[in-house]
Amino acid sequence: MTDASPDLLFKALADPSRRALFERLCMDGEQTVGALTAGAGISQPAVSKHLGLLKQAGLVLDRHEGRQTHYRAQQRALAPLVDWTGRMNRFWEARFDDLEDLLKRMDQ
């Protein structure tokens, strides 16, 4: 699950609890499920389920150590998102350029 579609990414990040978990992992680095549960306002199973979805979307990686599971953010996973926004911006700029060209031609 190295790469994911924008669809999975948007869906995974659409939920506030999930986005908060991902943000914490980005800010503070690797953490156990227990640590993540403390501070999230929801139960441990809820946290586990969210982490499962984030993992499926390629946004986090897990590592088992003894009886705890450590999760960490996978930064690369955001690339498709950045690509998508960039693409939308480029479309927009292209149309803007076309309009500009048109206006210039009309001006002459």
Add this chain to the structure above:
Amino acid sequence: MTDASPDLLFKALADPSRRALFERLCMDGEQTVGALTAGAGISQPAVSKHLGLLKQAGLVLDRHEGRQTHYRAQQRALAPLVDWTGRMNRFWEARFDDLEDLLKRMDQ
């Protein structure tokens, strides 16, 4: 509704139909509801509802002309998304730098 939280944006873009509508508006520019409905695989009321949500999220603007409504993408609306991804990347890099520093110090 000039600006919106990342939450509204992520939620609005999480649905494939909605994202497709927004992509079409970015690529092809302003379009009527009728034009957008043709090509979307869903009914006109469904399209209208999605456009309503996109508008609420600040992603599109509408313009009434006679009996039709024209929608267009508002490019600026993606800014909070770009900011957010940038912030996450910066957190990640900061932690990476810390690790690098630590390793350097340990090396001496």
Add this chain to the structure above:
DNA sequence: GACACTCATAACTGTTTGGTTATGAGAAAC
């Protein structure tokens, strides 16, 4: 005025989803 067209809203429906509690599996601690 009568009709046709375009879109939005209302009312409803089936599915998805974010949460819960209960429980089980695996790994330390004793």
Add this chain to the structure above:
DNA sequence: GTTTCTCATAACCAAACAGTTATGAGTGTC
């Protein structure tokens, strides 16, 4: 071996949601 701890899964529930059809409001056409 028994107990304790950590996490994941199962079963369930209420709310949110994406879609539908029916209808209404507003605007052009004749």
